Amino acid sequence: MADDIARAFHVPKTPFTTRPTLQGTFGMVSSTHWLASQCAMAVLEDGGNAFDAAVAAGFVLHVVEPHLNGPAGEVPILLAPAGGAVRVLCGQGPAPAGATAAHYRSLGLDLVPGTGPLAAAVPGAFDAWMLLLRDHGTKPLADVLKYAIGYAEDGHPPVERVGETVEGVRALFESEWHSSAEVYLPGGRAPCPGRLLRNPALARTWRRLLEESASTRASVNGDGRVRQIEAARRVWREGFVAEALVAQAHRPTLDTSGEHHTGTLAAADLAGWSATYEDPVTYDWNGWTVCKAGGWSQGPAFLQQLALLPDELPPYGSAEYVHLLVEGCKLAMADREAWYGDAAQVPLAELLSDDYNAARRALVGAEASYELRPGSPGGRPPRIAREALRARGSDTDVRAVGAGEPTVAANGATRGDTCHLDVVDRWGNMVAATPSGGWLQSNPVVPELGFPLGTRLQMAWLEEGLPNTLTPGRRPRTTLSPTLALRDGVPVLAFGTPGGDQQDQWQLHFFLAVALGAGERGGLGLQSAIDAPNWHNDAFPSSFYPRATRPGSVTVEARADGEVVAGLRRRGHRVTVGGAWSEGRLCAVARDPGTGILSAAANPRGMQGYAVGR
Template sequence: MTFTTRPEITGTFGVATSTHWIASAVGMKILEQGGNAFDAAAAMGFVLNVVEPHLNGPLGDMPLMIRTAGADAPRMICGQGTTPAGATIAHYKSEGLTLIPGSGLLATVIPGAFGAFMLMLRDHGSLPLRDILEPAIHYARHGHPMLPRVANTIAGLADFFRDEWPTSFETWLPGGNAPTAGALFCNPDLADTWERLVTEAEKATGREAQIEAARHAFYEGFIAEAIDSYLRDACVMDAAGGRRKGVLTGQDMATWHASYEDPLSVDYHGWTVWKGGMWTQGPTLLQSLRMLEGIDVGAMDLRGADFVHTVTETMKLAFADREAYYGDPDHTDLPVETLLSRDYAAQRRALIGDRASLEQRPGQIAGLEAWARAAVERAGRDMAAGPGVGGGEPTMAHLTERRGDTVHLDVIDRWGNMVSATPSGGWLQSSPIVPGLGMPLNSRAQMFWLDEGLPTSLAPGRRPRTTLSPSMGQAPDGTELAFGTPGGDQQDQWQLILFLRLVHGRMNLQEAIDAPLFHTGHFQSSFYPRGTRPGHLMAEPAFGEAVLQALRDKGHEVEVSEPWAVGRLTAASRDTGGMLRAAATPRLMQAYAIGR
């Protein structure tokens, strides 16, 4: 019997799993009171804004994957806001920038997560909006136990907040005192914001009309007005070490709407796997599966050096293509059919050797050679961080606590509705608190380049190529799966490892999550200052010294993490008989799966 840190949760009524135990409990509460998975997911998302404010916020962004009971395939809801009308390369360069900072006002795009939740609730939810927001209002007003990492993050930024972002100082250090780990922490301004939004929405008649009224209050009403008013005059320090004004306006917010789209998919050993479109990094997982289907992964030790090496080299190739060819398909004609084709995968697979590659190797696609050359040239630049704060989105305890990350949730209800969502952005360290709202803006614009002619060039109205990447799958026996993780560039690396262990190791969800994890920082980082670490491979010590040494012998620059320090995966599934399962990582001792 394989040891796991906790049981795989099983039941038939409902399961909720997320990166914080309170959010998971709130999701189960919503299911218990008659709500469906869509209601539960939204309530969980708003609670995660409160209890993990260093990892996500209400003015952040989110891709949302949903599958209604009995549907042949899931759908994506795009909660990734676009760039403001004033976000031009010329303007950013006139501010003395060569890279978009990882924090501050110029890093902001239109907040999209709220709109995505409202679209899902309007079309698929069942409970009144007040029921959805009440748990978040409660924890913001009456307090939640402060996570040690949040307390440490705030303490480390206390001087910066006091000197540069006074609105953040007032919110995160009430009375001038840094919060204590484990003590109750309140955000009364956030509670007031949500209470006012619900009260205004309830002036409309009917559930759907109230949700539309709430969306209007957010994007065209008092929330948009507060953001617009603040940004007219605010000029604040950012990660590049300068004080700069933003370009987001209320008019930008008023013209944006969350939207539906079909996900991309591939088949793998009888499974179907769905991921977000080319504006996410999700297709890297699909490209990796295309390459790996020509390799006998099932014959490998899934904790062994050959498995780690093969998967790492595969991911290097997929992520090199991400840097060259991914972007917003609404603005650029992208070669998605080629990238997901078996012929192209065969060409890429042939590059995987017995030694760790130290090169950036995007594929060569006819007519797009300039994009590939540019990706290689960018990876070779010396891009040092400035003296500011909030330089991006690395993840996990072995990295600095001054930087942001992400959260994740998966929910399945008794009818078979499913949600997988990865809310992010609007971290407490990303941007100052908007006065009176209790929430900071996002910094997703740092995904763009200030070079012309690329799929990821900064331009008005364009979606950044985000790292956020929820997943769904379906097994040959009909079992439906929802899974995901925080982690920036690591999200689709850890998800790929989890999925391969489910397919080839026949592990249950908890076993696959608990097994030792790894990732590479070899390719271009998505986050300021956009560095690369050629040959890098981080692995947990649970692999054992023999495996780690074998990887060094293959040429990998092995960095051994602290124990239980890589990955924040959660997952949930439903088989054709209605049995539900869920699991959550023990790493960081925050995530939890609940169900019955």
């Protein structure tokens, strides 16, 4: 496999890696935090499968990465049961019944605020984790929740980024969001390494949920296990959790508009929604079948970027190679802006068709493009939100107002965003999940629960008639984009990354590095593909408040070859050289179905991500 990578990339047979690609036969986990990875591995060691492990890791991530995700956020999950079909489990909640674009415009708003209850969709993460455990797991609910309860109750040593995030919103917490200050500024001190961070309110929430749901449980096995999970879902949707979430949504809250607003989330919204299963969108490329969530996510933009590639690629990592990928990304993201969303049918068949992409590919020239150029699938004219076009050229840094997910600022500096986890077990079950939303900086902590509402509605537009118009009962288009890839119809690779609009840029570079050098089976060389210098562009409307665009932009890591930077600038790209380790947060696991060998790798950037396994 190393020989295949060397031939494909014209690099030495021992390319630089920060750590080894892990290999074994029992189980592998990769996530954006070492505690989540190890807790998932503990579940595997205790006889659980990949789905049990993923649920345990997901709830631990809510505790140890509260600046990146929370229980009232959202999570798309791609799962591949051993011998079964790949499915998408959608944990993206829709807009509440009262969240009409007209209502928001009546408040004098042109955009959905980046923080506060007006931006809160129906929370989706908790119910998605419950469905995954109910339908594909084997463990009782208490067995997978105990790790998160322990870290919330007894404390955990926080990573530096948690404290940095809290310091960035300290003034807001102290002056307005007092319930958040109680959790994250106890005694006026922000979390810091070397001192345990506790969230006793969150621990009490999970203990009470277990107690109330256990009253319907006949036994810990069989139907009793399922009944308890169903009871926990009811407690979340109709019991004390729902009551507290709705009460919080109707407390006037200062948001990024500079005004105090109440939200639209109602009891009926929570009671009437459930996470759902659906088929993935797929694309076949060079012997691989890549699976993504549908057009309510940005996932198909990854597939479009594959469809736009020519038969022959320039040398890996060259300026010509980066130019080709960046320009293809711009075309795919322009189509995302014009056609993706849940408020209208997305013409994915045309967007991924050979004829359509052959015509689009012809638009890629020798120079960097500065225009947003959506296509016309089926001859239909594209529509771009007026606010998206007005936001061109802004370099606004939204860290101070806490809008959340974008990972790399205009100046190349990093900021927090979301999480990711992948698991594969010895039976061949595989899962990739990207939990996000409900950040500590998104909304005030619900005092009774210990976590905040999310802000995913900021991704919808207030202009009528767009695929991503804010619409009651419809999902805001999400950037969250986990991936599963198959060879010969068999799942072999699960991967993903935090990063907002950058997710399907960083993932494409990683996937090409693995796929082009992977030979027949795939899965090795994961760590070197993650460690390779990466890049992104912002030459399309951001999905996040204040929805800025930076035409012609490319941000590259300082480790990139100087000739590559110079070559991009000669082609007209506005190149920003960011930190040496600033682009990408990738996680990946793999399975070779021929040998049963499992592999895993994790991102070294930010010094949080870890893979474990044996």
